[in-house]
Amino acid sequence: MKLIYHIGRYFELMFTALRRPEKLKVYFKRLIEEIESIGINSLGIVCIVSVFMGAVLTLQVAINFTSPLIPRYLIGLSARDTFILEFSSTVVCLILSGKVGSNIASEIGTMRITEQIDALDMMGINSANYLITPKILAAIISFPFLNLLSIFLGIIGGYIIAILTDVVTVQDYVVGLHYMFIPYYIVYSLIKMVFFAVIISSISAYHGYYTSGGALEVGRSSTHAVVYSIIVVLLFNLILTQLLLT
Amino acid sequence: MIKIEQISKSFADTQVLFDINAEFYSGKINQIIGKSGSGKTVLLKSITGLLQPDHGKVFFNEKEFTQASIKEKKLIRQEMGLVFQGGALFTSATVEENVMFPLEMFTKMTKKEKINRVKFCLDRVNISDANNAYPAEISGGMQKRVAIARAIVLNPKYLFCDEPNSGLDPQTAIVIDQLIKEITMEYNITTIINTHDMNSIMEIGDSIIYIHEGKKWWEGSKNDIFISDNKELNEFVFASQLYKSVKEIRNG
Numbered sequence: 428m429k430l431i432y433h434i435g436r437y438f439e440l441m442f443t444a445l446r447r448p449e450k451l452k453v454y455f456k457r458l459i460e461e462i463e464s465i466g467i468n469s470l471g472i473v474c475i476v477s478v479f480m481g482a483v484l485t486l487q488v489a490i491n492f493t494s495p496l497i498p499r500y501l502i503g504l505s506a507r508d509t510f511i512l513e514f515s516s517t518v519v520c521l522i523l524s525g526k527v528g529s530n531i532a533s534e535i536g537t538m539r540i541t542e543q544i545d546a547l548d549m550m551g552i553n554s555a556n557y558l559i560t561p562k563i564l565a566a567i568i569s570f571p572f573l574n575l576l577s578i579f580l581g582i583i584g585g586y587i588i589a590i591l592t593d594v595v596t597v598q599d600y601v602v603g604l605h606y607m608f609i610p611y612y613i614v615y616s617l618i619k620m621v622f623f624a625v626i627i628s629s630i631s632a633y634h635g636y637y638t639s640g641g642a643l644e645v646g647r648s649s650t651h652a653v654v655y656s657i658i659v660v661l662l663f664n665l666i667l668t669q670l671l672l673t
Numbered sequence: 674m675i676k677i678e679q680i681s682k683s684f685a686d687t688q689v690l691f692d693i694n695a696e697f698y699s700g701k702i703n704q705i706i707g708k709s710g711s712g713k714t715v716l717l718k719s720i721t722g723l724l725q726p727d728h729g730k731v732f733f734n735e736k737e738f739t740q741a742s743i744k745e746k747k748l749i750r751q752e753m754g755l756v757f758q759g760g761a762l763f764t765s766a767t768v769e770e771n772v773m774f775p776l777e778m779f780t781k782m783t784k785k786e787k788i789n790r791v792k793f794c795l796d797r798v799n800i801s802d803a804n805n806a807y808p809a810e811i812s813g814g815m816q817k818r819v820a821i822a823r824a825i826v827l828n829p830k831y832l833f834c835d836e837p838n839s840g841l842d843p844q845t846a847i848v849i850d851q852l853i854k855e856i857t858m859e860y861n862i863t864t865i866i867n868t869h870d871m872n873s874i875m876e877i878g879d880s881i882i883y884i885h886e887g888k889k890w891w892e893g894s895k896n897d898i899f900i901s902d903n904k905e906l907n908e909f910v911f912a913s914q915l916y917k918s919v920k921e922i923r924n925g
């Protein structure tokens with residue numbers, strides 16, 4: 428029952444938010460700010476996580492492929508496909524739910540409880556449109572770049588392992604990277620990323636926008652934003668994979 | 674002029690406002706007074722449409738606001754300025770950006786005109802040299818004044834102030850009261866102030882309504898207060914020894 432209420436209110440909010448903005452210049456400025464806060468500020472975490480996971484994944488796969496029947500280049504292939512298919516989209520988005528989602532929810536939630544949103548409404552500004560739309564757009568623009576960057580850095584992480592250790596030779600690894608490469612997988616990954624961008628930014632904005640009470644409730648909204656973003660991301664991961672890959 | 678008819682508002686099971694009728698005049702300081710929790714903020718928010726009253730009508734210069742279309746509401750909104758109880762300044766923007774914001778959204782002024790207008794409004798509330806400070810970096814009294822500057826930057830016809838001088842020292846409080854009064858008379862604004870500050874009531878209260886437990890209990894001017902025999906009003910106004918003596922002296 429409560430779920431239906433939330434879903435209804437969520438779509439109502441999105442409907443209000445996704446109107447044509449009144450003053451494009453101001454919204455463009457907002458968009459740039461949000462790309463900085465949502466995209467640029469997430470570069471660090473995405474880089475670190477991707478390089479380390481690329482390295483660890485390559486190590487683990489290499490150690491487990493002990494049979495001489497398995498060609499060594501499959502190590503490079505598995506690193507590549509893991510990142511393209513799952514890690515750089517879904518896992519990165521789970522991490523971004525935590526970072527970007529809680530950030531959006533607490534920012535908008537604080538504006539709500541300190542009446543800054545009322546102040547916007549009072550001026551005759553569509554506050555949902557002004558606050559939420561630039562965030563969603565910024566996420567849609569930034570997330571695919573983070574995705575490509577993560578794929579690239581994950582593969583680099585494995586490459587570093589190939590150079591530094593002898594679990595796999597650089598040559599085998601590079602051959603693996605090229606072996607049976609399916610460009611469509613990148614498209615699949617990018618499509619997922621755009622969906623997740625909308626999911627994370629809009630669900631977090633929803634939780635922030637309907638905060639009521641005080642600082643404690645802002646914290647609670649922030650937690651809800653992360654939890655529900657993660658659940659919906661996982662759900663859509665399943666649905667999109669079913670639709671796009673099978 | 675603003676007129677309200679039969680405004681009622683409840684939250685869940687508790688009714689906060691009961692059938693309130695009132696008129697608020699232009700060029701005058703109209704005050705809504707009452708104890709903490711009596712419903713002043715809820716009434717002000719119902720008048721401005723930030724809260725939707727359960728029933729009742731609000732008229733801005735004869736135009737019914739409660740029934741207006743979204744577009745009409747938007748236009749009337751641009752003629753309103755509201756100073757929130759907590760200031761509600763945009764925390765991520767500087768003082769100057771806060772005051773300039775309505776100009777950016779609703780005017781086609783050049784950069785220079787905007788800067789001049791902001792400077793004029795900040796001068797009006799006696800703030801200088803704080804343009805690039807963030808709200809967290811200035812005092813509560815200054816925040817209130819910046820909020821007033823932001824509320825008047827578009828030359829509003831209607832100004833709403835929710836306890837504009839709560840939490841301020843008496844001297845600063847009087848400065849702010851006088852400021853609001855001057856602006857009101859100068860531009861013939863319909864100003865509504867929520868307050869439970871006796872000084873403020875005595876200083877500037879042209880037309881006062883007293884709210885008691887969500888009902889309009891009394892109305893009159895600051896002078897009428899001294900001759901009223903309304904029990905609850907007297908308890909509220911003459912709670913302090915100071916105002917008791919003032920009353921005794923005035924009434925001989």
Ligand SMILES: Nc1ncnc2c1ncn2[C@@H]1O[C@H](COP(=O)(O)OP(=O)(O)OP(=O)(O)O)[C@@H](O)[C@H]1O
Pocket residue numbers: 684689707708709710711712713714715716758869
């Ligand atoms: N959003 C809300 N949800 C539920 N109850 C509310 C809400 N807003 C106000 N109330 C209740 O309405 C009553 C009146 O509150 P209001 O804020 O109008 O008081 P006030 O007269 O402005 O007091 P103060 O002088 O302390 O600001 C209070 O009992 C409050 O608990």
Ligand SMILES: [Mg+2]
Pocket residue numbers: 713714715758835836867
């Ligand atoms: Mg109040």
